[in-house]
Amino acid sequence: MSSADEPVLLTERSGSVLTLTLNRPHRKNAVTRELWAALRDVFRQVTYGNDVRAVILTGAGGSFCSGADISDAAGVDEFPDPSKEMLAINEAVQQLHDLPVPTLAKVRGVAAGAGLNLALGCDLVVATPDARFCEIFTRRALSLDCGGSWLLPKLVGLQQAKRLAMLAEMIGAEEARSLGLVTWVKPDEAIDGFADELAAGLAAGPPKALAQTKSLLNDGTDRTMREALAGEARAQAINLSGADVIEAFAAFAEKRAPVFTGAWGTGG
Known part of the structure; x- marks a missing residue:
C-alpha cells in the first residue's frame, strides 16, 4: 500500500x-x-x-x-x-x-x-x-x-x-x-x-513519421476523403523535411537497421 x-x-x-x-x-x-x-x-x-x-x-x-x-x-x-x-x-x-x-x-x-x-x-x-x-x-x-x-x-x-x-x-x-x-x-x-x-x-522508430501517422489516424474517422488526403500531403511534407527519411533510404541501400533521431534535415 x-x-x-x-x-x-x-x-x-x-x-x-x-x-x-x-x-x-x-x-x-x-x-x-x-x-x-x-x-x-x-x-x-x-x-x-x-x-x-x-x-x-x-x-x-x-x-x-x-x-x-x-x-x-x-x-x-x-x-x-x-x-x-x-x-x-x-x-x-x-x-x-x-x-x-x-x-x-x-x-x-x-x-x-x-x-x-x-x-x-x-x-x-x-x-x-x-x-x-x-x-x-x-x-x-x-x-x-x-x-x-x-x-x-x-x-x-x-x-x-x-x-x-x-x-x-x-x-x-x-x-x-x-x-x-x-x-x-x-x-x-x-x-x-x-x-x-x-x-x-x-x-526506436522515426518520431516525426510516427507522430504524423498517429495524428492522421486520430483525425481520419471524422474527415472526408478529400480532407484526409490533404492532411496526408501535409504530413509527408513534414516527414520529407527530416533527416530520418535520408537515414531510412541509406539503411535500405546499405542493408542495415536504420537509426532514427527525429532530427531535421534535407529530405528528398
Missing part, C-alpha cells in the same frame, strides 16, 4: 521510454484531482520535450484504475464546481490524446469508468487475462466522460458502445479484445517484458 508521503504518480525512464504508474493502490488507483494534475504536468513535459519517444501508462498494486475517486470531495459543502472540475480533467485527457509519441496502456486488474477511458485514450492496450473493463458511469447515475463518448463508438461501433455504456457491464479481457478495446492479451508473467519490448521498438 502506498503511504501519504508517496507520489500519486510514479515516473520511470528506460532509455527513451517513459513509464507512468498510477500510485494509489489502496484505492485501486482511483483518480483524484491531485492525480489528474500530476498527469497533466507530465503530459505537458512530454509534449514539449524531445527525448521521450514512447509512454507506458499502468497502475500499481495489481489494478489499472477503478475510475474517479468519489471520496475526493470531503463533503457536500466542499463539492467542486462540476464545470470547472471537468475542464481540469478534460485538459489531461486531451493532452494524452494529443501526445506526439506512441502510448501503451498496460492493464492488470480493473479498468473502470475514467480508468477505462484513460486506457482507451492510449494508442495501444495490452492486458492480462484477469483484467476487467467497465464503463461504470450509469451505475453512479452519471454519463460517459474522459473521452468515452468519442472513443467507444470508434473502437467497437455504435451499438456495442451503447451496450457497454448503458448497461455498465463488467467484461473480461478476451471479450474486450474481441470487441476492439484491447490490442493484446498476455499472461501476467509476460506482460511487463512484452510492454517494455514493444515500447522500446516504438521508441
Whole structure:
C-alpha cells in the first residue's frame, strides 16, 4: 500500500521510454484531482520535450484504475464546481490524446469508468487475462466522460458502445479484445517484458513519421476523403523535411537497421 508521503504518480525512464504508474493502490488507483494534475504536468513535459519517444501508462498494486475517486470531495459543502472540475480533467485527457509519441496502456486488474477511458485514450492496450473493463458511469447515475463518448463508438461501433455504456457491464479481457478495446492479451508473467519490448521498438522508430501517422489516424474517422488526403500531403511534407527519411533510404541501400533521431534535415 502506498503511504501519504508517496507520489500519486510514479515516473520511470528506460532509455527513451517513459513509464507512468498510477500510485494509489489502496484505492485501486482511483483518480483524484491531485492525480489528474500530476498527469497533466507530465503530459505537458512530454509534449514539449524531445527525448521521450514512447509512454507506458499502468497502475500499481495489481489494478489499472477503478475510475474517479468519489471520496475526493470531503463533503457536500466542499463539492467542486462540476464545470470547472471537468475542464481540469478534460485538459489531461486531451493532452494524452494529443501526445506526439506512441502510448501503451498496460492493464492488470480493473479498468473502470475514467480508468477505462484513460486506457482507451492510449494508442495501444495490452492486458492480462484477469483484467476487467467497465464503463461504470450509469451505475453512479452519471454519463460517459474522459473521452468515452468519442472513443467507444470508434473502437467497437455504435451499438456495442451503447451496450457497454448503458448497461455498465463488467467484461473480461478476451471479450474486450474481441470487441476492439484491447490490442493484446498476455499472461501476467509476460506482460511487463512484452510492454517494455514493444515500447522500446516504438521508441526506436522515426518520431516525426510516427507522430504524423498517429495524428492522421486520430483525425481520419471524422474527415472526408478529400480532407484526409490533404492532411496526408501535409504530413509527408513534414516527414520529407527530416533527416530520418535520408537515414531510412541509406539503411535500405546499405542493408542495415536504420537509426532514427527525429532530427531535421534535407529530405528528398
